[in-house]
Amino acid sequence: MNTPCALCGRHDVTPLYLVGERHIVRCNHDGLVYVDPQPTAATLNRWYNEGYFTDKKREKDDYLGYFSYLDEKPLLIPYFKRKLAYIKKYIPTGTLLEVGCGYGFFLEAANTSAFQVTGIDVSKDAVTYAKQHGSNARVLSLTKQSFPKNAFSGVVAFQLIEHLQHPLEFLEIIHDITKPGGIVLFTTPNEGGYLKKMLGKRWMGFRHREHLYFFSPNTIRHLLIKAGFVDITTFGDEVRTYPIRFLLAGAPNYLHGAWFRVVVSFITKVLGIFSCLDIMVPLPLNSLVIAARKPSVS
């Protein structure tokens, strides 16, 4: 079945790319890029419950989930602390909800902050880990009934909205549970960014088969306005630095071929001899950060 555009509800699209077996299209009315047709809810559910946060599920020409999310923890905690500092510019204190909290690294980063943070995620394993590390997390798929109106001072969702089958409904629920004057903060791959322009169908955003929508600053802005948000700001996310060891371990997930594995293993050995594997190098991910407010008087 063909999927209507999440922004305008029409189905009037131009095919862009065939990535694996997925057709990526662009809406002719507003430019929103998405997967059409989309996988069923049952298929998505199966993907998320089979070792999603580990590297067990890599298939031939796409890449599901996270290579090894736990390995990224020492890098992500300071990253999330900087995001909390940014939120503080909008609201000095209050309650925050993180949708899609995964292992709860944002929640851990927030433990020593001025905010009281709750996390929800559909992955049981991830939530168990988060709770074991002292975070307030629970297994929950966000619906209209999940929380009362105006329950939180702010809502955050990192690299989540591109996974959702109904992004507009998601933003409407977020709008409902955010207090007037509250903030929402998201990150998502930037479909309007330079990496997408350079790489075309080989862009990393397209390689994850669970990514269903691809937002540019323009399309995400329109979606937020439709959901009732104001003061919308979009900007490029910071360039993160990773140890060379981490990049070499993850590289074969993006660049296939036996020859490449040989080259990577050779480079790893040589750098290991010279104890260079822990040198930190910048990795441009070209993600988009989006912040917006619920109007103070609604």
Ligand SMILES: [Zn+2]
């Ligand atoms: Zn549209």
